[in-house]
Amino acid sequence: MARVGTINTPHGPIQTPAFIPVGTKATVKSVLPEAMKELGSQALLSNAYHLYLQPGSDVLDEAGGLAKFMNWQGPTFTDSGGFQVLSLGVGFKKVLAMDAQTFRRDDVIAGNKDRLAHVDDEGVTFKSHLDGSMHRFTPEVSMQVQHQIGADIMFAFDECTTLHNTRPYQELAMDRTYAWAIRCLDEHKRLTEERIGKPYQALFGVIQGAQYEDLRKKAATDLGTLQSNGQSFDGFGIGGALDKGQLGTIVSWVNEILPEDKPRHLLGIGAPEDLFVGVENGCDTFDCVLASRIARTSAVYTMEGRFNLSNSRFKRDFTPIDSQCDCYTCTHYTRAYMHHVFRGKEIISATLATIHNERFIVRLVDQMRQALMDGNFADMKADFLGRYAHRSGQSRD
Numbered sequence: 001m002a003r004v005g006t007i008n009t010p011h012g013p014i015q016t017p018a019f020i021p022v023g024t025k026a027t028v029k030s031v032l033p034e035a036m037k038e039l040g041s042q043a044l045l046s047n048a049y050h051l052y053l054q055p056g057s058d059v060l061d062e063a064g065g066l067a068k069f070m071n072w073q074g075p076t077f078t079d080s081g082g083f084q085v086l087s088l089g090v091g092f093k094k095v096l097a098m099d100a101q102t103f104r105r106d107d108v109i110a111g112n113k114d115r116l117a118h119v120d121d122e123g124v125t126f127k128s129h130l131d132g133s134m135h136r137f138t139p140e141v142s143m144q145v146q147h148q149i150g151a152d153i154m155f156a157f158d159e160c161t162t163l164h165n166t167r168p169y170q171e172l173a174m175d176r177t178y179a180w181a182i183r184c185l186d187e188h189k190r191l192t193e194e195r196i197g198k199p200y201q202a203l204f205g206v207i208q209g210a211q212y213e214d215l216r217k218k219a220a221t222d223l224g225t226l227q228s229n230g231q232s233f234d235g236f237g238i239g240g241a242l243d244k245g246q247l248g249t250i251v252s253w254v255n256e257i258l259p260e261d262k263p264r265h266l267l268g269i270g271a272p273e274d275l276f277v278g279v280e281n282g283c284d285t286f287d288c289v290l291a292s293r294i295a296r297t298s299a300v301y302t303m304e305g306r307f308n309l310s311n312s313r314f315k316r317d318f319t320p321i322d323s324q325c326d327c328y329t330c331t332h333y334t335r336a337y338m339h340h341v342f343r344g345k346e347i348i349s350a351t352l353a354t355i356h357n358e359r360f361i362v363r364l365v366d367q368m369r370q371a372l373m374d375g376n377f378a379d380m381k382a383d384f385l386g387r388y389a390h391r392s393g394q395s396r397d
């Protein structure tokens, strides 16, 4: 199901498959936009929830939109905020991919005393993680916020469940997500007409359904064909609870049904082995905070697997982080220097490690695209995973 394509946006094209680095609050932490461009990033993804709270989506609107505000000359995405708002509700685990084998009861989630969000059929009421103030997101508010932020690609507001929820709750959440999808399309159409003269912002629907085949297929069928007042989704995000062991299966259920001529984004997935699974099952774009988040803790991806630069074995290692990497960090610095700046808590440690990790992941997906065009994806995958998995067992801390 793997495919090569181009997504055209008002800020330029994205050659797919592509990895989209995350700049949650309109910045990829510690890295200049020029450096992101140089390492091959074609687009950046920010978060509507965070930008709504600070500085406020009206500020971005006044600034001329997200790309201009953050000095990024290229395409941008915004996530709807549904995941962030609802993960406040879950309160105890802020990750998409979770272990399906652990307890699965709605009351564990609902009974959490620290929960900061309450969902009803109309929307979500939540408490700001910044100052405790109360806010309400509805599909309409999410569309208004994302139109003000002005990214080229936006996501519909959905109810994001976890693998801990029961099957009846997953069904309820999916019905709600469908009702919200219609409201998002209507409000998106209204805002597009109202904000005449602004570049068209594409809206992607989000496919939920957790680990259930019938629910995933129903969501793909319903949202894939949905039209409201002549408006349909421009693409799709595959979201929600994704059991990593079943990632390929879940994604293929959905992509076999979604319209072939529209882009598909796999939300929150970015580990090397998962990217292969996503690409071969027909996903076009990916985003994940992991590459930059782990970089700031000195963890780097290499062909020898993932390791920590602060480990003392690198004190006198004058080789690059990854001898096969062409990034700015690997062509100018050694592991010994990286070890030194991490141990000394120097700010440049985050910058250099993030540049390397983002380059590693962006380039890996670029290589998948090239392999698809050359007709040797299977060989490229076997070669990469053979070396990556083989060595990672040996050099992990």
Ligand SMILES: [Zn+2]
Binding pocket: 321, 322, 325, 326, 327, 328, 329, 330, 331, 355, 356, 357, 359
């Ligand atoms: Zn590098």
